[in-house]
Amino acid sequence: MRVPFLAALALAGCPGEPEPTGLVWYTTCGDPVCNGYGGPYDGVPACGTSTEGAACTEAGAECDFESDCNALLVCAADDPKDQPGGCPISKKAVKRDIAYLDGADLKAAADQALAMKLARWQYTWDEPGARPHLGFLIDDAPTSAAVRADGERVDLYGYTSLTLAAIQVQQAQIEALRAEVAALRETCGKP
Numbered sequence: 407m408r409v410p411f412l413a414a415l416a417l418a419g420c421p422g423e424p425e426p427t428g429l430v431w432y433t434t435c436g437d438p439v440c441n442g443y444g445g446p447y448d449g450v451p452a453c454g455t456s457t458e459g460a461a462c463t464e465a466g467a468e469c470d471f472e473s474d475c476n477a478l479l480v481c482a483a484d485d486p487k488d489q490p491g492g493c494p495i496s497k498k499a500v501k502r503d504i505a506y507l508d509g510a511d512l513k514a515a516a517d518q519a520l521a522m523k524l525a526r527w528q529y530t531w532d533e534p535g536a537r538p539h540l541g542f543l544i545d546d547a548p549t550s551a552a553v554r555a556d557g558e559r560v561d562l563y564g565y566t567s568l569t570l571a572a573i574q575v576q577q578a579q580i581e582a583l584r585a586e587v588a589a590l591r592e593t594c595g596k597p
Contacts, residue, residue, distance in 0.1 A: 429462050431469075432485045435493035436477030438562045444476050453479055494563040507571070515551070515571035522547055522568075 431453075437444075446452070453469035456462065462481035469479045480486055487493045498504065507515060523546050526538040544553050544560065552565035 428483050429465055429481050430483075431456050431458050431460050431462050431479040432482055432487070433458050433473075433477045434468075434480055435487055436473055436475035438494075440475035442474055443472050445470050445472060447478075450478060512571050513575055515568050516575035518547075518550060519568035519572040522550070522552070 447470055450468050450470045453471040456469055456471075456479055458479060464481055465483065467481040471477075471479055522542045524540065525543055526540055527543075528536060528538055541560070542552070544557065547553065548557055550564070550568070552561055552568055553559075554561045
């Protein structure tokens with residue numbers, strides 16, 4: 407049986423188009439705080455005409471679309487942001503075993519944040535005279551909630567949550583001190 411020319415083209419796809427593979431371009435998380443484009447990135451080509459949602463052919467391939475948040479496009483069968491290790495998502499629908507911190511847990515988290523030693527350093531690959539970095543060293547707090555499970559990278563979500571715990575505990579202390587000062591003023595008859 408002879409297949410008409412246009413039907414054959416429809417089945418084969420157009421010349422130059424990627425073959426259907428079930429793979430599409432997805433954006434990566436990018437920076438937790440958008441501070442402007444920081445690329446280009448070594449070994450990551452520019453995206454050219456590739457766009458999010460378009461078909462792609464090589465699983466794991468990445469390209470740089472010059473995002474202000476430094477996200478990239480990655481070729482995958484499923485959105486990598488929705489996978490374990492993807493972007494932090496704070497919706498109850500994607501979490502289980504939720505337990506809010508009580509006073510003792512909050513104080514322990516605050517104490518952990520306040521005990522972190524901050525340092526300035528330069529990476530071994532930084533140019534001499536480059537602006538120093540500021541933060542904590544994983545070696546000083548390897549079991550902290552501010553360290554990812556692999557022990558190699560900072561968990562910025564955990565790090566920020568520890569600092570928020572410290573702020574909440576300090577705010578409660580400030581409110582208690584204000585109430586104490588107000589009571590003392592009332593006792594002394596001063597406004």
